[in-house]
Amino acid sequence: MTGYDTLAARLTIHLDTSVLWHHRPAYAELVHRAHREGLLGASVFRGVTGFGAGDPKPGKGPCTVVVVDEEPRLRSFLPLVADVLGEASAVAVLDRVRIHTPGNRE
Template structure:
């Protein structure tokens, strides 16, 4: 069997799961905006423990621990999406990482 690879990009936003945006979880607002912009999809991953700029001490509860929102789409579409979420990123001390990936379909 042969598969096909497609060039794409992955936007990963790292933030605190407890971060709020207008009384709702910031990660939920990121997913909502991704859907509104017509991006391919978004997934939220909650970590059990972590530390970093937003977590000076290790956090052990998922509700208050690290969280990552992952979106895979065309690189230009993701670059265009970043200004749409700049307000959330700035106020929640989130970090956005954009990297190129290859999507493999069997």
């Protein structure tokens, strides 16, 4: 059996790991809300170094939250996390992707 491609979208949110949302990391709140909304999947990736709109600060670092699902569902998700994104000075990027699912090799 061979793999197949599925059309989907990827929401990539760039923010600083030190930003808190009600005493918890903002990135954790974003993943929690994605799960609560039943989105296909979400992961957090921490960066070693980076910079964004502000000056780089010691002890802080970049992270990326990646959420994958259908584009309309991700567009509907954005207003649900606008409060967190605004507080975190985050940048969100939405792009179309193909999900490749490898099949079983026999």
